[in-house]
Amino acid sequence: MNSDTAQPQAEAAGGPPLGWQGIRDVMMDRIRTRHYAPGALIPNETDLAAEFGCARATVNRALQELAAAGFLERRRKAGTRVVAEPRRKATLEIPLIRAAIEDLGAAYSFRLLTREVAPPPPEVRAALRLEDGARLLHVVTLHLADAVPHMVEDRWVVLATVPAIEAADLTRDNPNEWLVRNAPYSEGTMRCRAALAGAMAGHLGCTARDAVLVVERATWLDGAPITLARQHYAPAYGLTLAL
Amino acid sequence: MNSDTAQPQAEAAGGPPLGWQGIRDVMMDRIRTRHYAPGALIPNETDLAAEFGCARATVNRALQELAAAGFLERRRKAGTRVVAEPRRKATLEIPLIRAAIEDLGAAYSFRLLTREVAPPPPEVRAALRLEDGARLLHVVTLHLADAVPHMVEDRWVVLATVPAIEAADLTRDNPNEWLVRNAPYSEGTMRCRAALAGAMAGHLGCTARDAVLVVERATWLDGAPITLARQHYAPAYGLTLAL
Known part of the structure; x- marks a missing residue:
C-alpha cells in the first residue's frame, strides 16, 4: 500500500481486492481531496466495480454508507453526486x-x-x-x-x-x-x-x-x-x- | 359510509374506490380493533388490492406509511406483521x-x-x-x-x-x-x-x-x-x- 499517494487510486491493483469498507475509504479520500469536486457526478457503479475489481453490490454498499453519512446524494436517474454541504442525521426512537x-x-x-x-x-x-x-x-x-x-x-x-x-x-x-x-x-x-x-x-x-x-x-x-x-x-x- | 360497523370492512364496496389514505385508515382501524392481532401476519398486497379494488401500488403506499409509523413490520420474505409495541422515530438533521x-x-x-x-x-x-x-x-x-x-x-x-x-x-x-x-x-x-x-x-x-x-x-x-x-x-x- 502506498500511503503517500497524492491522488488516491484504487489500491486493489496488485493487492487483495478491497472490501466495501476499503472502497468507502478510497471514495471518502477522493471526496476529501476534491478529486471528486463538491456537486460533481461520480462514476457509475459499473465503472467503479470494474476499477476496484469487485462486484457491483460491493460498490453499492460503500456508496450507500457514504450517502447515509451525508457525503453523497443518490438520484435514481440523475446518478450520484458529491454533496457540497454534508448534513448528518440522528435518529431518536420514541417508545411508549x-x-x-x-x-x-x-x-x-x-x-x-x-x-x-x-x-x-x-x-x-x-x-x-x-x-x-x-x-x-x-x-x-x-x-x-x-x-x-x-x-x-x-x-x-x-x-x-x-x-x-x-x-x-x-x-x-x-x-x-x-x-x-x-x-x-x-x-x-x-x-x-x-x-x-x-x-x-x-x-x-x-x-x-x-x-x-x-x-x-x-x-x-x-x-x-x-x-x-x-x-x-x-x-x-x-x-x-x-x- | 356505515360509520358504526363494529368490524371495519373495505368500505370501497359500493362506494368510490379508496385512495391510499382511505386504505391506510381502514387498515389502522383493523390494527386498533385487533381484527389483526398484535404480532399477526396481515394478508399480502395482492389479496388486499383485490379486496379494496385498487392497484397493488396503492396498497403498498398505505402499508409503507403504517410501517413508517411503527404499526407494521415488513420483512421481504416473511410478509408483513402487526407490531406488538409500536415505536415511532424522530429524525434530527445535523448541519455544520x-x-x-x-x-x-x-x-x-x-x-x-x-x-x-x-x-x-x-x-x-x-x-x-x-x-x-x-x-x-x-x-x-x-x-x-x-x-x-x-x-x-x-x-x-x-x-x-x-x-x-x-x-x-x-x-x-x-x-x-x-x-x-x-x-x-x-x-x-x-x-x-x-x-x-x-x-x-x-x-x-x-x-x-x-x-x-x-x-x-x-x-x-x-x-x-x-x-x-x-x-x-x-x-x-x-x-x-x-x-
Whole structure:
C-alpha cells in the first residue's frame, strides 16, 4: 500500500481486492481531496466495480454508507453526486412512555392529574394552527418509574380530529398509550430544550431552580391537528439518539 | 359510509374506490380493533388490492406509511406483521454548525479558545472506551451568531485515529468542519440533556443558574474512537426534530 499517494487510486491493483469498507475509504479520500469536486457526478457503479475489481453490490454498499453519512446524494436517474454541504442525521426512537420506563429496568405507573375540556391557551392554538372555537381535551399525566416521578406531560387533544378520546377511560390507558393506539399521525414536529423546573418542580420532586429537559411534540393527520404535548423530565434524564 | 360497523370492512364496496389514505385508515382501524392481532401476519398486497379494488401500488403506499409509523413490520420474505409495541422515530438533521447558524439568518463566526494535547479526563476515557496512554487533542471553540455566543464546544479528538488534525490550522477551519470533511464516522451516539450553565456561563453570556441544552456526541469509525464533543447551547436554543 502506498500511503503517500497524492491522488488516491484504487489500491486493489496488485493487492487483495478491497472490501466495501476499503472502497468507502478510497471514495471518502477522493471526496476529501476534491478529486471528486463538491456537486460533481461520480462514476457509475459499473465503472467503479470494474476499477476496484469487485462486484457491483460491493460498490453499492460503500456508496450507500457514504450517502447515509451525508457525503453523497443518490438520484435514481440523475446518478450520484458529491454533496457540497454534508448534513448528518440522528435518529431518536420514541417508545411508549411505559416501555421507555420499563427499558430502564423500573416498574411503570402513572397518575392522571387533570382531565378537562377547556379553551386552548394562545401558544397551543398557535402551535397546532387551530381555528377559533376549537374544543380541546386537556390532560396532565404524571409518569413514574419505581414510584419516583419521571416525567409530567401536559397535553391538549383536538376533539374534532379525535372525538373518541372524550369517552375513553384515561385512568386505565394513559393518554400517551391511548393516542398511539387510536390516533396515528402522519406528520409532526418535536422540539427539545432546557428549562428551569419552575412550577413543575412539585410534580417532579425537584426544586424550581433545577434544569430539566422539555420535549414538545405536535402531530397532525393529513393536515388535521391531533395533539400538542409538553413533557418535563426529571433532572437526571436525557434523550439518547443514534448517529 | 356505515360509520358504526363494529368490524371495519373495505368500505370501497359500493362506494368510490379508496385512495391510499382511505386504505391506510381502514387498515389502522383493523390494527386498533385487533381484527389483526398484535404480532399477526396481515394478508399480502395482492389479496388486499383485490379486496379494496385498487392497484397493488396503492396498497403498498398505505402499508409503507403504517410501517413508517411503527404499526407494521415488513420483512421481504416473511410478509408483513402487526407490531406488538409500536415505536415511532424522530429524525434530527445535523448541519455544520456554520450552516445551522446561517440557517437562523445570522452571520457565523468562531473563536478557538483552547488547543492542547492533553491526557483525557476519566469521563472522556469512559465515553470513548479508550486504552491507557491514548493521546488526545483537546479543543474548545466558541461559535457565535451575529457576534453573540451561540454554543461552546469542548472536544477531545483521538490522535491515533485522526493523526492529521495535529497539523491542521483550526483557526481557519473550525474543529467541527475540519472533522466533518476529514474524519467521517461510521457510528456514534448523541445525548441531549439539560444542565445549569455553571462554568460555561461566562462563554455563553448568561448566568450560571440559567438552564441550557447540552448535547454530547461520540463517534467511531469501524470501532476506532474518533471524538467526543460536549456542546453547551445558549439558553434560548432548542433542537427541532421531524416526526
